[in-house]
Amino acid sequence: MALNALKTSKIPRSDAVYFGLRRAIIEQALMPGDKMTEDVIGDRFGVSRTIVRTALARLHAEGLVDLQPNKGAAIAQPSLSEAHDIFEARMCLERQVLTRLAAKVTDRDIALLEKHIALERKASPADGPASIRLAGEFHILLADLSGNTVLARFVDEVVSRCSLILALYGRPHSSDCSLTEHEQIIEALRQRDGAGAVASMDHHLHAVTERALLSSTADRHRDIRSILDHYAK
Amino acid sequence: MALNALKTSKIPRSDAVYFGLRRAIIEQALMPGDKMTEDVIGDRFGVSRTIVRTALARLHAEGLVDLQPNKGAAIAQPSLSEAHDIFEARMCLERQVLTRLAAKVTDRDIALLEKHIALERKASPADGPASIRLAGEFHILLADLSGNTVLARFVDEVVSRCSLILALYGRPHSSDCSLTEHEQIIEALRQRDGAGAVASMDHHLHAVTERALLSSTADRHRDIRSILDHYAK
DNA sequence: TTCCACCATCTTGCATGCATTTCGATCTCG
DNA sequence: CGAGATCGAAATGCATGCAAGATGGTGGAA
Known part of the structure; x- marks a missing residue:
């Protein structure tokens, strides 16, 4: 009972x-x-x-x-404008997460992050789908560890929506390099270096943004709406 | 057609x-x-x-x-811990809103904000419920004007949840002074002073936080049915 | 051929009904 | 008298049925 x-x-x-x-x-x-x-x-x-x-x-x-x-x-098919909004919100939220986390991170937190990185490293080469998911879950784990449930929920949402953006505008195998960037963030956290962690995250998210949005102008399948925006008026 | x-x-x-x-x-x-x-x-x-x-x-x-x-x-009955999380997220989001807005605000935006302040001023003395709602809607309007729909949605949520926190922990008539604080924010925006606007918002939200977490009120027995009659249409 | 109207079909919007679970009051027994 | 068992009323979880709106194709008229 x-x-x-x-x-x-x-x-x-x-x-x-x-x-x-x-x-x-x-x-x-x-x-x-x-x-x-x-x-x-x-x-x-x-x-x-x-x-x-x-x-x-x-x-x-x-x-x-x-x-x-x-x-x-x-x-959903986020427009380029929405994609920009999502990245901006994500940057803002994740900065806060790292600032907060650097001030309170424990050795156990670091261990959890290392463990996750190991998973990413293992899945990275072959398994496409899992690799995408794990890369996102690293950021969600950071938000969880920050201890702020509201921030965690918001980060969860923007990270998920980033998957859509990647699917729409990104090029196929772009998540490999993010692994070392994730490691840089952990290293900064290990040294309780809030500013360094934020800087690493800034660099990482800028890289993700570029990877995601730069290829859109070139080839691949493009968003009809953003195309029509150009001709409608 | x-x-x-x-x-x-x-x-x-x-x-x-x-x-x-x-x-x-x-x-x-x-x-x-x-x-x-x-x-x-x-x-x-x-x-x-x-x-x-x-x-x-x-x-x-x-x-x-x-x-x-x-x-x-x-x-919902947010715990004090949740209340803190909400305020932290709110601070983070609204800072971004103002930073962004200060860089792109138009005279028309300012006019809309002034118009809203006028509403607040009119409702403030007597009408309790509307006053609470309008004070929150000022922040939601700011977020809308920022042009970032994602930020706007998040701000909408945290501001709404702040109403719950106020109801649980705040004291009854605390929204009057926020009016002048709102005016300060508009003034900073009018001068395209992003740092000043953020500073005003920081001050405002800190004040709101302090006002919120002071006393708890005794609740009386109320009937949901009669309340809903008023909101059903 | 092109355009429009119309109809068959699929899909969604919503209310209702039934099974299951919860809650509270009464009853029973120690 | 109090603690636990028991039963009935009430509320929720979910499936289903029906009406209304959307889709796509066909046929007729210009």
Whole structure:
């Protein structure tokens, strides 16, 4: 009785759908623009449309899914302008995370970060999807360790949305070099060097931004909306 | 044809419930801890539980509502620790907003801000609820004018959650002095003085924080039904 | 051929019904 | 008298059904 009171935390079935879809989006199994029909998702997950609808609404609130009334859901396609907004917010939030973290980081925190880096290093060469996810989760781990749950939630959101931006505008294998940048951040934290950590993060995020947005002008598939913006007026 | 394409944006009925409840929470008509029964809300707004559930989930995602499985929804009661996290995130976000805004603010923006201040000034003396809401909306307006939609969304959330903190820990009539502080911020913006605007905002938010975390009020017994009659339409 | 209207089909918006769980009051027993 | 068991009312979790809106293709008229 007293024991299973701990495991009696019934979790809603919509959570399973939410996390499943979220991972599919972040690992770029589902690509921006892909249509998400309630029936299809419900069949795959073995739940009714009611549940799917709840999960989609949640993803919509996070900006991962576009939701138009009477027309259904699709994976969000951030415009270049939105992409810029997301990167700016991300920079602002992650600076705060590192400033805060440098002042309170423990050896155990460092160990957790090292452990994560090891995972990144292992997954990096071959496994594309996992590599993308792990690179993002490094930043989410930093935010968690900062101890500020609000910052952590916001970082989680902007990092997730960055996956969409990468999928839309980025070039394929661009996450390798971020590994050493992550190591630089940890090194600065190990020395409780807040300014250094922020500087490393600035450098890292600028690099990510450039990698993500510079290739967009050249080739690959481009955003129709930003193209039309140019001709509409 | 081409004209009504603009007005053919059917809005879901859950939006009405969402915004109604949100306003009731922000204006402190509904207080932290108040139980929110789906049937009761549905009756007041004239919709089914399905719709109410959607609105509650959205409020939960924003941290305004606590949602426990099988136990229902209640207005969130941020802990002091959460309150601190929220203020820290808010400070970080609003600094960015002002830095950005000072660099691009137009005379039209200034005019909008002045107009809002006029509203605040008018509502301040008597109307408690509206005064609370307007003080928050000043900050949301700043974020909107910054042009960064992501920052704007985040600011919206933290400002809303600050209402809960004020309701829980703040003292009743504390929003008057914030008016002159808002004016200081506008003045700094008018001179395109980013550093000055940030300094004013720092001072303002520190003041708000201090005002917020002083005393707790005795709560009386209130009826959710009669309150919702006022917000249902 | 091109454009428009119309219809079949698919999909979403929403209410309702049923099963399950929670909560509180009464009852029972020590 | 008090602590725990028990039962009923109430609230939630979820699936399903139906109406309304969107999509895409066909046929007719200019």
